[in-house]
Amino acid sequence: MSQPSLSEALRGVVRRDLLLAMRHRSDVAMSVFFVVIVASLFPLGVGPESAVLRMIGPGVLWVTALLACLLSLGRLFTADYLDGVLEQTALIPQPLAVLVLGKVFAHWVISGLPVVLLSPLLGLQFGLSGETLGVLTLSLLLGTPTLSMIGAIGAALTLGLRGSGLLVALLVLPLFVPVLIFGAGAVTSSLAGIGSEANLSLLGACFMLSLAFAPWATAVALRIALE
Amino acid sequence: MSQPSLSEALRGVVRRDLLLAMRHRSDVAMSVFFVVIVASLFPLGVGPESAVLRMIGPGVLWVTALLACLLSLGRLFTADYLDGVLEQTALIPQPLAVLVLGKVFAHWVISGLPVVLLSPLLGLQFGLSGETLGVLTLSLLLGTPTLSMIGAIGAALTLGLRGSGLLVALLVLPLFVPVLIFGAGAVTSSLAGIGSEANLSLLGACFMLSLAFAPWATAVALRIALE
Amino acid sequence: MFQTVALSGSRGERLLFSNVSVTVKPGTLLAVVGENGSGKTSFLRMLCGLLSPDCGAILWQGKDIRQLKELYCAQLTYVGHLNGIKDDLTPVENLKVSASLAGDESSGTVVQKALEAVGLGPPVHRLPTRVLSQGQKRRVALARLWLSTRPLWLLDEPFASLDAAATSYLTQRLQSHLSNGGMVVVATHQEIALPADSVQHLRLTR
Amino acid sequence: MFQTVALSGSRGERLLFSNVSVTVKPGTLLAVVGENGSGKTSFLRMLCGLLSPDCGAILWQGKDIRQLKELYCAQLTYVGHLNGIKDDLTPVENLKVSASLAGDESSGTVVQKALEAVGLGPPVHRLPTRVLSQGQKRRVALARLWLSTRPLWLLDEPFASLDAAATSYLTQRLQSHLSNGGMVVVATHQEIALPADSVQHLRLTR
């Protein structure tokens, strides 16, 4: 009987999520503005000295990107769960882990990619320059998909075990921390004139690792949530 | 016919929301945990110099409290909207603005108060001491309810819209900024040995202003969302 | 007495109904019928005051409900498509809260009696509502009618996903409310087994 | 051929049903009936493979569905209590996406024909589903059946909140599916107007 090919199903999942995002194009603009505003809040709270700003810049920008990911995680599965699309997705005759990867990719395109593209501008606001800006963008390009993938596990677990907010935070934030440290570390070391290769390759390792395991773990968590 | 007194209705609304929070006690822990983690990430990222930490401390703590409020805004009305409790609330024979105030109060007890109670401890982490810690706590005590009230307007305006998490941030953060500036300013000026009264009384003014207008604006926005 | 005067309503670009004038006398039921999407739900929400009409007015005891506001809300009980119950609370807790918010009696025994009347006895009424079945959730929402002492009931497809037993409980309750001089407006796709002289039909067309 | 062998299922602490063995032959319909909360939905979700049974097995063409996995998923269409449609997309977009995910034909004309078959013509099928009425949303979910070429259909209260017209469309569609050798399992509170010889009942008790 009828059965979609893997790539067809994958494309279908991605297309639907992007279509939904395009329905309100402002959605994409929003994650950009969120990052801009939050990044602007720190100078307001901390004060305008540019030396201090440059010092805290990498950390602040990375924390901001992390928060943008965290904030938009709710969009990832909750709506699908509530309106029954998730159970229909689980019944698609293709491995759920692959479909999940499609959803995570769409999520990253909507919420992570704009942040990456915007990061050079934000870096300028904090007085970063030249090569450091490049390192910042590269580290975010490697790091934000990793955050999305790890976050997806947490989002899936929240669906299943209700009110397990604490458990999810306990599970996901510690996993976010290495990414944050390597990411901010890469930028900081480039600022200090030390090479940033070590940190960047660690980020790459994080990416590969989560690509291998996160979709699978997410799929299992989703099946539990649907029981 | 039967009609609850105003205080009875108010108490009913608050009691239900607190009951729901107690059903998932870990939710309350969640906002505390969020604040602790975000506040701890900064010393990690910025480095251990205590002079720098003390300088950025007030700003970072205030931004963190603000983000905790922002993150929990989604909880305020969305669930009630989806399960139909909100339309029932709108039909309670008492002014909706007052009932909204009850909901906002419960929200603050769950997400704002724990942060206030925790703040002296976090302040210590950043090398604040003595009187400054007192000012920090006081400023948060005055500021976080204001944030909840302002946030409620944004939450109500974006109810049921897609990507409302980020839209709400975009709408609400600009309005948060004065509170942030006065709050962080109070702590900073206390650090610098200048009196913090001016900033604190401005915070108080913000509080009174939002107490007067925010519940009303929120009620109007909710009725619009329910149409 | 409850009446609508030349009521018109639209949603988005569509005019759903216009010039609807009906009168609901004490002791009678108005059944709003019509196809899917004909505007029954919109009509009911307008009667609640949740939606504003394009033109026309809704009168309660001869006074416009926009002037009465909260006084009018104190006269009605509305059960919509959505159940209006909290998934994380038990049926007992849900009913207690909503009864106390409505100003009705909300003691434990009264609430349990109401739940038993809709067939949600001891094992079920202490479970979180989340784990109940579709029909059981609907029963919890409808149990509010067993506590309500208000004269006007507005019910949106109350019989959907109920089984035969629950349907007959509800019909009996409607009957007793009407015989106490109550008024009911129901949007429904089913026949209601009530004496024909107490039932009036309003058919909406698409 | 589709059968369950000594199937038992429970939710939380409650045993819902035990030792259920039924066989659904091509061209027949199994109506699962029972009170609210008797376990119809749980039974259907078990047949989908979304819920795992306590004991017993579910066989498709004699093979256990736990071994077949995705191959089995390719044989069935499930419409649950939840509609499984996106509120922000139009009915046309929703159907296109779900048809292409199911591997069915998803061209514009086919999809529009399916929507017309459930009575959602030109003005409505281009609105975001969010603004549609309860019954119209249900119709969108059911329109998937007009696109489905899969042999096994599992339907959970498909008739809930449908009006008379939609009920008859659906009944006709079920009829034509059965006459093509399809199999259907339906959980319902209503009578289904199909020839008695093609309908089998399974009554669950609480």
Add this chain to the structure above:
Amino acid sequence: MQWGSLTEFFAMGGYGLYVWTSFGATALCLVGEVLAVWRRHAAALAQTRAVASGGD
């Protein structure tokens, strides 16, 4: 009048870049807005006509 020559005028006492960027950007934005509104109006009219002639 304080400008000796055209070059002096454009140099703006060494601040030419800042001054002319400001005025240039302002002019560009205003003209751009006018064009955008113009096109929006044309598009709106065109679509209304399309709907009307489509006969619904």
Add this chain to the structure above:
Amino acid sequence: MNWFKYSSPQAFYPLAGKLIPWFAAAALGLMGVGLYLGFFVAPTDFQQGESYRIIFVHVPAAWMSMFLYVLMALWAGLGLGLHARASFMMTQAIAPTGALFTFLALLTGAMWGKPTWGAWWVWDARLTSELILLFQYIGLILLRASIDDVRRADRASAVFALVGVVNVPIIYFSVKWWNTLHQGASVSMTASPKMATTMVTAMLVMTLGFWMYSIAVTLARMRCVIVERARQPSWGTQAPAQDVAEVRECSGGV
């Protein structure tokens, strides 16, 4: 006197069409005069040199950004209070122009800041509050864009516009309250001008020119909005023309 006569879209559309050329001409003329005064009459500033000439766009843009916000909020309040749809349309028509002037104030301010303060951007109270104003305009536009239902979009953005009005006095008085890097008011009703009168005149003429421009563009955008909304049968081609006053009577009376 029927105040709502011209708030009926059918009456307003041709009227606006007739008014636009006049306002556009006034805008062009005033801006021309303003630029002439600014570049050829006003003397060089003895402290800042020629860079101060940015004032002739910066200050008018900044003033318009605040003024348009207040105006927009007034229309929003009127709309909520009187259920007049034309007021909401006014709010919708003003917002993009307001955002544009806010953006220009920021940009020209940055252009001015680099030579005078040595930095494109500082986190000063006035600069920050002006940036926030930009975010408010953008938030307003996005809020409207993310709501499909016109009625809800109108009223929700009106509420937000009203709430955001608190920021305007903050921007205006920020220099007084926080004693920051940015210049204080140099033009005020009470004190005599500190600047040379030619500078003040040029600035005021430019402001007037921007004002006329704003009116012209807003009216033009109003016409767009009317056409866009007329596609909905309750107003335009399909249904008979309806006066806003009639709509009000119909929904307000018994």
